[in-house]
Amino acid sequence: MALADIRSGARDETAIGEVLRTLRDRFGDRLQTGEAMRAQHAHTTTYIAGQLPDGVVFAESAEDVRTVVQIAAAHRTPIIPFGVGSSLEGHVNAPNGGISLDMSRMNRIIEVNPEDMDCTVEPGITREALNAQLRDTGLFFPIDPGANASIGGMASTRASGTNAVRYGTMRDNVIAVTAVTASGEEIRTARRARKSSAGYDLTRLFVGAEGTLGVITSVTLRLAGIPQAVSGGVCAFKTIHDACSAVIMTIQMGIPVARIELLDALQIRACNAYSGLNYPETPALFLEFHGTEAGVREQAALFADIAEECGGGTFSWETDPEARARLWKARHNAYWAALQLRPGAGAVSTDVCVPISKLAECVEETQRDIIETGLIAPIVGHAGDGNFHVLVLMDMADTLEIERAEAFIGRLNARALAFDGTCTGEHGIGQGKMRYLPLELGGSVDVMRAIKRSLDPHDIMNPGKIFDLT
Amino acid sequence: MALADIRSGARDETAIGEVLRTLRDRFGDRLQTGEAMRAQHAHTTTYIAGQLPDGVVFAESAEDVRTVVQIAAAHRTPIIPFGVGSSLEGHVNAPNGGISLDMSRMNRIIEVNPEDMDCTVEPGITREALNAQLRDTGLFFPIDPGANASIGGMASTRASGTNAVRYGTMRDNVIAVTAVTASGEEIRTARRARKSSAGYDLTRLFVGAEGTLGVITSVTLRLAGIPQAVSGGVCAFKTIHDACSAVIMTIQMGIPVARIELLDALQIRACNAYSGLNYPETPALFLEFHGTEAGVREQAALFADIAEECGGGTFSWETDPEARARLWKARHNAYWAALQLRPGAGAVSTDVCVPISKLAECVEETQRDIIETGLIAPIVGHAGDGNFHVLVLMDMADTLEIERAEAFIGRLNARALAFDGTCTGEHGIGQGKMRYLPLELGGSVDVMRAIKRSLDPHDIMNPGKIFDLT
Incomplete structure (x- = not known):
């Protein structure tokens, strides 16, 4: 699979054997080495070929993490932290082998401070589990990348998602972390x-370091x-340009929109088919407003004026939770809809x-590039941040198509830069x-390389990600 | 002066002489070595004794900065970046001598992108100059630490101030920097x-690195x-505790308050005397709301309910710009008022x-500690962030009083921790x-030390700040 730079580095089989033996003594069945388990921990969600670790350890405490790191470090063996495996760019692959450190059992809330509106959690808790447990406090953790990712994984990839436009990204919402560095200290x-x-x-620095x-x-x-109060709605536009103009005016006016999502006409067609909806098959914005009853009414009215000025269609505002849930379910199912x-x-x-x-x-x-390249690739975007996704649908057995897609992705990145x-x-x-x-x-x-070398001189922390050290 | 760890390290007089000669050839009169100029560049605003650099270079471009760094680096001579000198913890001191790099002539706005609501500036521009030049765009740079600091200095100390509760700190508002590292590369x-x-x-990483x-x-x-629309007002409370309860409820309810400042009774007394006001001499909150006309009315009404619930007095809301200006001038003059x-x-x-x-x-x-220690020390706080200042007034000639103040500051920090x-x-x-x-x-x-050593192995970038490397 040529789409990513997945390289394999040097492996020291003797060292890895020694590490596995030591881990087996220490962790017993919490070390797993079966191929199915190792393959699952190198599952990279979309397209990058899996590179399996040599073993998987299920950590249950920070002390476990320190022990595993110290054992691996003594033999310069890689450690790859693993949350739920929902990352999209091959973050959990093990190009040099090593130990996948599965954090999913470290899933407790350590403390909640309602007056300070903060909480401290173990990294393996998922965002949905966290929000389910927070419900009685009147508080919630707003970052929503779509997948039910682990908080540790979200921190490590600097995740964001649909409501970052209002609540920020993991960069803005992580107050502190504890971490075990390559020296084995926390x-x-x-x-x-x-x-x-x-x-x-x-x-x-740790938020977005991808475990390196x-x-x-x-x-x-x-x-x-x-x-x-929450209200939401969908507004159709004639062109992408009109929709984006509405987004810019919304942000400039300081309307504290909670979500403002752009779907292109192809994605709307896919959503209509998949979710049984009948939106006009033109570019559209999906919006959500959070605030007081009066506040969300005012926000919606202000946006309606903007949409009209930008040539948008009329829209129906949904304050009914069920109707809103249907709307956002369609948005969240955009990926599955597109696959169809x-x-x-x-x-x-x-x-x-x-x-x-x-x-x-x-x-x-x-x-235009998608059409000229002959690809099928709908676009959805977190428009308030200028962030968009292209989902390229490919016949994975067709080498030429993969090459075309690869060239397209290269041009997409060059264009963004x-x-x-x-x-x-x-x-x-x-x-x-x-x-x-x-x-x-x-x-x-x-x-970045100098920082990495200073903290992890033997490159044992999730090696082969972000940059080559060689 | 014993209040801070100001130490002097090794100086290489031959190297410094060589650096000054080379800089003189390159920069002529833009290198200044007179004592008054050097003393001004080691002026530390409050109490830490000045430690003078050997020379001051006025940079006019990034190219100048690279040249100075390369010359200094070749002789392992310190570089101390200087904005306007309003930092408070001795950041501009030169404990090992070296070159103060005065950035005040690099004060241009490089570009403004109104649609993206961003701008790029040279580091020597002050926040007031920036806002004056932005006025016609309908945009402003919200961070307000009180002093008319330079943007580069504010970035380097991760500054914030009165309206960080709404707009965040420099951490949240710097999108990117360019910087010349110790290697002389930008x-x-x-x-x-x-x-x-x-x-x-x-x-x-660069925001808050203090030039190191x-x-x-x-x-x-x-x-x-x-x-x-903007509205503001003052609300008196019987106790600090009542005022803080109102702050917590305000934040918890999600009222997007733009400023919520706590002044203790002593500070109110000082402000009354200095600014000719007659606020009740009890703890008080100074507030400001930003939004639409309807929005600020709603915010003020919601806060009024909270204040009443917390035993606060009635307050007069000021939407009149002049009355608001008077109010915030009194708050901004708190330092000068306290000195009196x-x-x-x-x-x-x-x-x-x-x-x-x-x-x-x-x-x-x-x-209580202030009273027991026999100090005069009013308190003002950015209460929405939990941040407060103590201004300790001292007879700088009285060694025993300085020792008492030093011990008090030690206890204050221990208490915060x-x-x-x-x-x-x-x-x-x-x-x-x-x-x-x-x-x-x-x-x-x-x-932090490992990162510093990896990027600045000879410790030439503002040495002797944040941590000892030895």
């Missing part, structure tokens, strides 16, 4: 204050109040992000985007 | 997209829309930040807080 990056100027921002600097053992999260555009096809989900003034142009150029954007708004670099990072950030990648 | 930490998952978050990792040569900032509580005294402004549930207890314990807070919410570590950082973050300080 550090805490910050205290629980809402802000601090105390030294380097190690919290933000250490294994996160707890995450302190900022929470939001469950809004008193070409039954049996494989799919590559890729993401880029550009300044919102460039979103329309970037999406429209991309649509030409608009002063980024090769990934929320998926991370992993293996799949490694080739684009130097094009985006040049000499900054050498700074 | 890097760019990010593109202009509103979010990115592309590798390590170097932007957040490189010299910032440009800053890309997020801007906010000038609100359609003890004419002729010196002042130490120190800051800590705790989870907001602990703010009342932390402030009340601190007030005991409440899971930080030794600095917004001033930074500099020299003044170095002793507290390991108490706050333990082994994380070793991680």
Whole structure:
């Protein structure tokens, strides 16, 4: 599979054998080495071929994590942290083998501080489990990347999703982490204050480090109040450009929109077919407003004026929870709906992000490129952030089609960079985007490498991700 | 002066002489070595004794910065970046001598992108100059630390101030920086997209690094829309605890308050005397709301209910710009007002930040400590963030009083840490807080040192700040 730079480095079979023996003594059945289990832990969700670890350890405590890291470090054997495996760019692959450290049993809420609107959790808890347990507090954790990802994984990829436009990304909502570094020591990056100027921002360094600097053992999260009122709706536009103009005006006016999602006409067609809806098959915005009763009414009215000014159609506002749930279920099922555009096809989900003034142009150029390349590839975007996804549907057995798709993805990334954007708004670099990072950030990648070497001199922490060290 | 860990390291007089000769050849009169100029560049605003650089270079371009860094690096001579010198913890001191790099002539706006609500500026522009030039765009840069600081300095100390509760800190509002590292190369930490998952978050690493990792040569900032309507007011409370309860409820209800400032009774007395006001001499909250006309009315009404529930007095809301200006001028003059509580005294402004549930207890314990220690020290706080300042007024000639104040500040920091807070919410570590950082973050300080060594192996970038490398 040529779509990503998945390389395999040197393996020291003797060292790995020694590590497995030591782990077996220490963890018994919590070390698993069967092929099915190892394959599941190298499952990369979309398209990158799996590279299996040599063993999987199920951690149950930070102490377990320290022990595994110390054993692996003594033999310079890789550690690959694993949450639920929903990352999209090959983050959980083991190109040099090593130990997949499964964090899913570390899934407790350690503490909730309702007055401070924060909580501290173990990294293996999923966002849905967290929100289910928070329900009685009147608080919720707002970041929603679609998948029911683990909080540790979301922190590690700097995840965001549909409501980042209002609530921010993991960058903004992680107050502190504890992490075990390659030396086997556990550090805490910050205290629980809402802000601090105390030294380097190690919290933000670990958020988005994709496990290459250490294994996160707890995450302190900022929470939001469950809004008193929520309303949502769908608005059709004649063109992508019109829809994006409405987005820009909405943001500029300071309307605190909670979600503002762009779907192109092809994606709307897919959603109609999959979810039994009958939206006009033109570009559309899906919106949600959070606030007081009066606040969401005002926001909706302000947006309605903007939409009209931008040539948008009328829309029906849904305050009824069931109707809203149907609407957002259709949005969340966009991936599955899109797959039905070409039954049996494989799919590559890729993401880029550009300044919102460039979103329309970037999406429209991309649509032309899709047509010229002869691909089927709907587009959905977190338009308020300038972030969009292209889901390329491919016959995975057709080498020529894969090459065409690969060239298309290369052009998509080059286009985003030409608009002063980024090769990934929320998926991370992993293996799949490694080739684009130097094009985006040049000499900054050498700074990243220097930091990596200083904290992990033997490159045992999730090696072969983000950048090559060689 | 014993209040801070200001140490002097080794100086290589031959090397410094060589650097000064080379800079003179290259920069002529833009290198200044007179004592008055050097003393001005080691002016540390509050109390830490100045440690003069050997020379001051006025940079006019990123190319100048690269040249200075390359010359200094060749002789392992320190570089201390200088904005306007308003930092509070000795950040601009030169404990080992070296070159103060004055950025004040790099004060241009490089570009403004109104649709994206961002701008890129040179680091020497001050926030007031920036806002004056932005006025016609309908946008403003919201971070307001009080002083008319330079944007580069604000980024380097991770500054915030009165309206961080709504708009965030420099951490949240810097999209990217360019910086010249110790190797003399200029890097760019990010593109202009509103979010990115592309590798390590170097932007957040440089924000708050206090110039120890490189010299910032440009800053890309997020801007906010000038609100359609603003209202503000003052509300008196019987106790600090009541005022803090109102703050917690305000935040929990999701009222998007733009400023919510706590002043203790002593500070109110000082403000009344200095600004000719007649507020009740009890703890008070100063508030400001931003939004639509209807929005600020709703916010004010919701807060009024909260204040009543918490035993607050009635208050008069001011939508009249002049009345509001008077109110906030009184708040901004709190420092000068406090100085008049003890004419002729010196002042130490120190800051800590705790989870907001602990703010009342932390402030009340601190007030008792102030009384028991026999100090005069009013308190003002950015209550929505749990951040507060104590201004200790001292006879700078009285050694015993200075010792008492020093012990008090030590207890204040220990108290903040005991409440899971930080030794600095917004001033930074500099020299003044170095002793507290390991108490706050333990082994994380070793991680910071490793990063520093990897990027600046000869410790030429603002040495002797944040941590000792020895």
